[in-house]
Amino acid sequence: xxxxxxxxxxxxIQEGExxxxxxxxxTSINNLQWYRQNSGRGLVxxxxxxxxxREKHSGRLRVTLDTSKKSSSLLITxxxxxxxxxxxxxxxxxxxxxxxxAGTILRVKS
Amino acid sequence: DVKVTQSSxxxxxxxxxxxxxxxxxxxxxxxxxxxxxxxxLGLRLIYFSYDVKMKEKGDxxxxxxxxxxxxxxxxxxxxxxxxNQTSMYLCASSLNAGGSYEQYFGPGTRLTVT
Numbered sequence: 575x576x577x578x579x580x581x582x583x584x585x586x587i588q589e590g591e592x593x594x595x596x597x598x599x600x601t602s603i604n605n606l607q608w609y610r611q612n613s614g615r616g617l618v619x620x621x622x623x624x625x626x627x628r629e630k631h632s633g634r635l636r637v638t639l640d641t642s643k644k645s646s647s648l649l650i651t652x653x654x655x656x657x658x659x660x661x662x663x664x665x666x667x668x669x670x671x672x673x674x675x676a677g678t679i680l681r682v683k684s
Numbered sequence: 685d686v687k688v689t690q691s692s693x694x695x696x697x698x699x700x701x702x703x704x705x706x707x708x709x710x711x712x713x714x715x716x717x718x719x720x721x722x723x724x725l726g727l728r729l730i731y732f733s734y735d736v737k738m739k740e741k742g743d744x745x746x747x748x749x750x751x752x753x754x755x756x757x758x759x760x761x762x763x764x765x766x767x768n769q770t771s772m773y774l775c776a777s778s779l780n781a782g783g784s785y786e787q788y789f790g791p792g793t794r795l796t797v798t
Contacts, residue, residue, distance in 0.1 A: 607786065616688070616774055616789035617727075662726060671717070671742065672787060674727040 578606075578663040578675030586681045593650040595678040597663030598643075604666045606639055606646050611660045611677070620648075620661075655684040687711070688790040690775050696796045703762040705793050707775030714780060716758035717787065718742075718750060721772040733758055765797045 581596045597606070605624045609617040623630045623639045623646065630637045636649040650657055660679050664672040691706035709716065715734050719727040719742075729742030731750040739750050747769060751759045758777075762769055772794050776787040 609789075614772075614792070614794070616791045617776075617787075618789070619786035622786060664727075671729055671732055673729075674719075676724055676726040 578665050578673060580661070580663055580675045580678040582678060583676070584679040584681070586683065587653055589653060589655055589682055589684045591653055593653050593657070593680055593682070595648045595661050595680070597646045597648070597675055599646075599663075599665045600644065601665075601667050602641070604668045606637075607664045607666070607672065608635075608637060608646075608648050609662045609664060609674075611662065613659070617662065650680075653680075653682045655682050658682045688775060688777055688788050690773075690790040690793050692793050693791060694794050694796075696798065697762075697765050698798055699766060701762075701765050701797075703765050703795065703797075705760040705762075705773055705775075705795070707758045707760070707777075707790055708756055709758075709777040709788070710756065711777060711779070711788065712755065713777040713788075714755075715778040715787075716752065717776040717778075718748075718758065718760045719774045719776065720744070720769075721774055721792075727774065730760065765795075767797050769795065770797045771795060 578597045578599045607622045608620045611617045621632050623637050634651045639646045660677045662677045664674045688709045717732040718730045721727050733739045733752040749761045774792045775790040778787045779785045
């Protein structure tokens with residue numbers, strides 16, 4: 575079952591611009607996590623936001639969570655070519671596992 | 685530094701072969717996971733283990749089995765490989781039970797079954 579769904583599927587921006595990706599999910603959650611995957615590699619954890627948090631920052635990353643709308647967004651500010659990757663949201667629905675969405679492919683052009 | 689390693693980056697096997705994918709983590713994590721990743725479908729959980737010799741089915745366990753004899757090692761077994769098991773396989777580990785902790789991923793094994 576696919577809990578999280580990212581939007582858009584693909585995003586292409588210029589270096590220096592901001593990139594926003596959205597994630598919607600279906601059931602109540604304990605926390606939501608965002609991961610990055612560079613081409614053909616494993617995933618790297620970016621940030622975790624708990625269900626009682628509304629916003630979290632980490633460097634150039636800003637994540638928001640709206641549990642009433644069952645949605646989250648990931649904002650990357652001042653994007654760089656090195657940010658080119660796929661980004662996945664993953665939800666922990668009070669179980670022993672994460673459920674990943676299909677991901678957003680971000681391309682940052684220099 | 686946290687490290688999850690997988691035995692092969694690329695693997696080509698024939699239909700009907702028995703395939704072993706090995707994963708080793710050096711972080712003393714209790715939880716280990718096997719996912720497969722296919723375009724447009726994201727990551728789907730095959731099996732996970734929260735302790736030595738313990739395993740639980742994920743969303744797509746059919747055609748797969750797992751083994752965890754030691755805490756640091758989690759093996760995925762394809763008993764009789766089929767072409768629809770051609771995919772990228774990712775192993776991950778995490779501290780403690782539950783998804784409340786971040787998962788650390790290996791680099792992946794791209795398996796092709798011909």
